[in-house]
Amino acid sequence: MTIYNHRFIIKSIFLFGLLACVSETFAQVVTIPIETANQAVVLQAGNDKRLRCIYFGHKLSNAKEYESVPEAYKQAEDHAGLLNSAYTPSGSRNLFEPAITVTHADGNQSLDLQYVSHEVKSAGSGVSLLSVLLKDPVYNFEVTLYYKYYHQDDVIEQWSVIKHHEKGKVTLQKYASANLHVKANEYWLKQFHGDWAKEMQPEESKLTHGIKTLDSKLGTRANLFMPSVFMVSLNGPAKEDEGSVLYGGLEWSGNFKVDMEVDNQDNLRIIAGINNYASAYVLNAETDFTTPPFVYTLSDKGTGDASRHLHNWARNFKLLNGKGERLTLLNNWESTYFDFNEQKLGELLKDTKKLGVDLFLLDDGWFGNNHPRNDDHAGLGDWRENRKKLPNGIASIAKEAVNNGVKFGIWIEPEMVNPRSDLYQKHPDWVVKQPKREEYYFRNQLALDLSNLKVQDFVYQVVDSLFIKAPSLAYIKWDCNAVTYNAYAVHLKDAQSQFYVEYVRGLYKVLQRIRAKYPTVPMMLCSGGGGRVDYGALQYFTEFWPSDNTDPMERIFIQWNYSYFYPAIATSNHVTDWGKQPIKFRTDVAMMGKLGFDIVVSKLNTNDLQFCQNAVKAYNDLKGVIWQGDQYRLRSPYEQNMACIMYADAAKSTVIMFNYLVNNRYGESSKMPVKLKGLDPQKRYLVKEINLYPGTQSTIKNNLTLSGDFLMTVGVNPDLNSQRTSVILSLTEVK
Ligand code: DGJ
Numbered sequence: 001m002t003i004y005n006h007r008f009i010i011k012s013i014f015l016f017g018l019l020a021c022v023s024e025t026f027a028q029v030v031t032i033p034i035e036t037a038n039q040a041v042v043l044q045a046g047n048d049k050r051l052r053c054i055y056f057g058h059k060l061s062n063a064k065e066y067e068s069v070p071e072a073y074k075q076a077e078d079h080a081g082l083l084n085s086a087y088t089p090s091g092s093r094n095l096f097e098p099a100i101t102v103t104h105a106d107g108n109q110s111l112d113l114q115y116v117s118h119e120v121k122s123a124g125s126g127v128s129l130l131s132v133l134l135k136d137p138v139y140n141f142e143v144t145l146y147y148k149y150y151h152q153d154d155v156i157e158q159w160s161v162i163k164h165h166e167k168g169k170v171t172l173q174k175y176a177s178a179n180l181h182v183k184a185n186e187y188w189l190k191q192f193h194g195d196w197a198k199e200m201q202p203e204e205s206k207l208t209h210g211i212k213t214l215d216s217k218l219g220t221r222a223n224l225f226m227p228s229v230f231m232v233s234l235n236g237p238a239k240e241d242e243g244s245v246l247y248g249g250l251e252w253s254g255n256f257k258v259d260m261e262v263d264n265q266d267n268l269r270i271i272a273g274i275n276n277y278a279s280a281y282v283l284n285a286e287t288d289f290t291t292p293p294f295v296y297t298l299s300d301k302g303t304g305d306a307s308r309h310l311h312n313w314a315r316n317f318k319l320l321n322g323k324g325e326r327l328t329l330l331n332n333w334e335s336t337y338f339d340f341n342e343q344k345l346g347e348l349l350k351d352t353k354k355l356g357v358d359l360f361l362l363d364d365g366w367f368g369n370n371h372p373r374n375d376d377h378a379g380l381g382d383w384r385e386n387r388k389k390l391p392n393g394i395a396s397i398a399k400e401a402v403n404n405g406v407k408f409g410i411w412i413e414p415e416m417v418n419p420r421s422d423l424y425q426k427h428p429d430w431v432v433k434q435p436k437r438e439e440y441y442f443r444n445q446l447a448l449d450l451s452n453l454k455v456q457d458f459v460y461q462v463v464d465s466l467f468i469k470a471p472s473l474a475y476i477k478w479d480c481n482a483v484t485y486n487a488y489a490v491h492l493k494d495a496q497s498q499f500y501v502e503y504v505r506g507l508y509k510v511l512q513r514i515r516a517k518y519p520t521v522p523m524m525l526c527s528g529g530g531g532r533v534d535y536g537a538l539q540y541f542t543e544f545w546p547s548d549n550t551d552p553m554e555r556i557f558i559q560w561n562y563s564y565f566y567p568a569i570a571t572s573n574h575v576t577d578w579g580k581q582p583i584k585f586r587t588d589v590a591m592m593g594k595l596g597f598d599i600v601v602s603k604l605n606t607n608d609l610q611f612c613q614n615a616v617k618a619y620n621d622l623k624g625v626i627w628q629g630d631q632y633r634l635r636s637p638y639e640q641n642m643a644c645i646m647y648a649d650a651a652k653s654t655v656i657m658f659n660y661l662v663n664n665r666y667g668e669s670s671k672m673p674v675k676l677k678g679l680d681p682q683k684r685y686l687v688k689e690i691n692l693y694p695g696t697q698s699t700i701k702n703n704l705t706l707s708g709d710f711l712m713t714v715g716v717n718p719d720l721n722s723q724r725t726s727v728i729l730s731l732t733e734v735k
Contacts, residue, residue: 032118033063034130034147036154039298041147041180042066043086043132045115051086051134051145053181057244058300073183075265083263084181087134087145087160088271089113090174097211097259099179099271100160104139105168112136113143126151127317140165148293153313157251157293165285172281176273177250178294184234184244187268189260191230192561197549199530200227200561202638204237207262215257217277219484219500220415220447221531228256228534229565231303232268240633241302241677247310248272249565251536252292254504255279278487280497292536303564304677308630311567315628319538319570321520326542326569326627327407327475328357328616331598334576338365338374341389345397349404351601354609356616359407359475361596362397366390366410371420377444380416381423383462398470409475409522414462415507416445416482430455432499434486442482443528450506451499452491459510467518476523478541480532504536511540524572530558533566543572543594550598551579552589556643556660559592560633568647569627574598575612583608584693585660585726587615591691592626592645592658595619607694618691622656622730625649629656632677637662642720644674652680652708653733659718661725668722673715676731679708685731687716699724705734 031054032043042055044067055069078084080093090098091110103109113134123129130147141164148157158178164170187207191214192200214230216222229249231238238245248270250256255275262268272294283289297313299306315322330352336344345362352360365386368379372386379386385393394410401408417424417431419439424431424446432447433439439446448455467473489499525537526545533544544566547558555573562571571593575586583604590596597612604612629647634657637643641663648655657676661668679685686705689698699719706716711731718727 029067030115030118031067032130032132033066034149034156035059035063036149036151036156038300039154040066041156042069044070048081049114050081051113051115051132052084053086053179054084056180056182056298075267078265083265083269084267085179086132086181087113087143087176087179088269089136096263096269097261097271098174099176099273100143100162100172101174101276102141103171103173104141105164105166105170108139110138111141112138116142123148141170150313150317153297153309153316154299155295155297155309155313157295159291159293162283162289162291163287164283167285169285170283172283172289174273174276175281175289175291176271177291178270178272178296180268180270180296182232182234182246182268182270184268185266186235187260187262188233188237189230190233190238191226193226194530195225196529196531197547197554199547199549200558202561207232207260207268209262209264209266211259211261213257213259215275215277216255217275219254219487219503221480221483221527222254222256223527223533224483224531227530228252228258228272230258231306231564232260232270233303239302240304240636243302244298244300245303245306246296246298247306247565248294248296249535250274250292250294251534252504253507253532253534253537255500274501277500278497279500281501282495282498295535304632307564307633310565311631314535314538314567315569318535319567320515320540320542321522322567322569323628324520324542326594326623327359327409327522328594328619329359329361329409329475329596330355330357330601331361331363331477331574331596333363333411334598335600336363336365340365342392342397345390346400347602349397349401349406352401352406353404354613355597355601356613357406357595357597359409360401361409361411361475361477362394363411363477364413364479366394368421370422371418378418378420380413380418380445381421381448383412383414383465393469394466394473395470398472402472407474408470408472409477410466410473411477411479412462412466413479413481414459415448415450415480417448418445429490430458432484432487432489434488435490437486440485442485445482447482447484447503449489449491449503450510451489451502452506456506456510460513463514464517467521474521476521477526477545478523479526479528481528508536508540511537515540530562538566538570543570545572549578550574550576550586550590552581552586553579553662555589556637556662559589560637560643560645563631563633563645567627568593568631570594572596581725582693583611584691587612588658588691588726588728589660591615591619591622591728594627595623610694614694615691625654625656629654630678634674634677641668642670642674644718646676646678648678651733652678652683655679655685655731657716657718657729657731659720659727659729661720661722664722664725670717670720673717675713675715676708676711679712679731681707681709681712683708684734685711686734688730688732689727690730691728700729
């Protein structure tokens with residue numbers, strides 16, 4: 001009995017120990033699915049506590065089965081066990097591009113990050129926030145990964161918060177926002193490059209082994225040569241309506257770096273964040289370093305679906321006042337440049353009213369006295385009205401605008417200074433320049449050091465004082481024309497490597513102050529074109545200026561490419577005198593976004609003027625569908641002789657379809673009908689051509705009524721030809 005009992009006890013202890021051990025083993029494997037309506041990213045911490053991404057793709061119906069995913073892959077050996085790390089640390093066993101590299105307080109450069117805990121919270125209706133805490137077992141150093149996921153839109157924003165409790169300072173050498181891991185047979189990158197007036201030129205190529213980097217080191221006007229937005233399609237080049245495609249972009253208005261590395265297992269590692277170029281960041285103990293969100297969406301229904309998800313997300317959650325109103329406007333930049341006075345502005349206010357748009361936007365050249373802003377060599381920084389041009393100040397123009405029944409907006413470029421200015425002479429220490437080197441200018445100007453609180457105050461005051469002087473001020477165009485040369489800020493003393501980061505943080509602090517006081521005033525984000533747009537900035541701006549190139553033929557392509565990532569409501573398009581196309585073509589193209597004009601209204605002939613006035617009225621009727629509707633890119637100007645884009649309202653009862661002939665060779669025309677998308681097959685639609693030029697007749701049959709089924713299966717022909725190079729069709733449900 002005793003022996004039996006003894007054996008029993010030993011056996012029980014053994015069994016209990018085994019069970020405890022097994023359950024401990026199970027307990028150590030933590031699987032964290034991040035699921036949206038259709039997609040999933042799944043993280044898993046294994047027995048070794050390393051957090052990995054084990055799945056990136058279409059959501060499974062049974063979340064338990066994600067655990068079986070790793071088994072399904074029989075790939076080459078992962079020597080370090082870190083290839084699919086959710087946030088790759090460097091200096092320990094990692095062999096690939098890291099997400100984070102640090103120098104600890106004692107000079108050691110190694111980092112290991114192990115899973116500690118995670119939690120999911122609600123971040124609003126349909127939005128969840130996952131945080132995963134990782135710690136180094138040796139150093140008192142931690143990273144919390146954040147995943148904010150928007151269920152309906154299949155969009156994820158990902159960032160990290162880095163912190164330490166070491167004795168002394170830690171230097172962050174690299175600090176990415178996100179580290180993705182994608183598995184497919186092939187990866188096709190569509191990236192965009194450009195320059196002034198040539199924004200968003202696409203290039204698509206197959207990613208090969210090694211690293212492809214998209215980056216910017218331009219500072220202030222970071223996107224001039226390349227934006228951070230890109231798409232990667234899996235298993236073949238991107239298609240509009242089929243295939244898996246990932247869109248990504250960094251929400252940061254400064255230097256960025258996106259590394260895409262096809263590894264030895266043929267998987268794709270994407271590491272995105274602030275560019276660590278010349279940007280080692282010294283972090284004090286107990287201080288959070290928060291990286292900007294990297295936003296991405298994955299679709300397995302092609303680029304059209306991915307864009308619609310991103311547009312919805314932007315309008316609902318990111319773009320300032322994304323569901324709200326916008327103002328149509330007349331801008332005087334291309335009609336007057338720097339040459340205007342009160343009398344001329346008075347006439348332009350009348351023209352604004354005559355045209356029928358909401359607002360007159362006074363552009364560059366209204367300020368500077370000791371150094372008048374009569375060209376782009378002087379005056380930036382001296383934000384007082386030029387007494388010769390505007391003896392009664394902007395308050396009087398704003399009043400005059402009200403008297404004319406229109407609103408008034410103004411251009412500023414408050415981050416910049418011309419060496420020929422009072423500001424430069426008074427505060428040379430506010431200017432970004434190398435103390436011992438020759439100054440070097442971009443458009444004859446330099447940036448102000450926004451890392452400096454005093455400069456932040458100054459920039460805030462520039463905006464605030466305008467509203468104080470002219471309380472009816474209804475719009476701001478915020479320009480930024482220079483890149484950053486000779487990055488050096490007096491105020492940062494020996495912390496120069498923090499300049500690029502602190503500049504953007506300073507800019508955002510100013511914008512936050514402005515938005516706290518003026519939450520809804522529309523502001524256009526301009527940078528001599530699209531040198532700046534990103535979703536970090538768009539939380540403070542209602543719209544952006546895609547390019548100074550307003551030649552409508554060029555614009556079809558530029559807007560096409562922006563439309564992958566940004567909704568029409570955010571895209572400011574102005575009708576100007578660029579290009580050879582008639583006013584109808586120019587206006588139709590500009591209507592595919594937020595409409596404005598920058599032409600000499602008084603010089604329009606009767607028909608052109610009447611056309612523009614009617615177009616503004618038509619736009620006012622249609623703008624809700626263009627701004628808030630679902631966008632479908634129907635015909636690509638890159639593939640055919642025509643470009644077609646449509647917008648449909650949520651009820652699928654109102655549709656606007658824009659069509660352009662983009663090839664002017666002999667005999668080019670729309671020989672085939674264009675199939676519409678996203679309609680209700682059961683509904684019947686009245687097809688009508690709108691926005692006709694005075695005196696012209698539509699060639700579209702009267703009372704043409706077709707079913708959604710017909711329109712999506714056979715299509716409609718806009719009848720484009722050399723006489724009809726631009727055609728807008730409206731399709732309205734017939735009840
Ligand atoms: C660049 C902008 O893109 C233009 O529209 C205009 O505002 C000029 N700057 C003014 O200097």
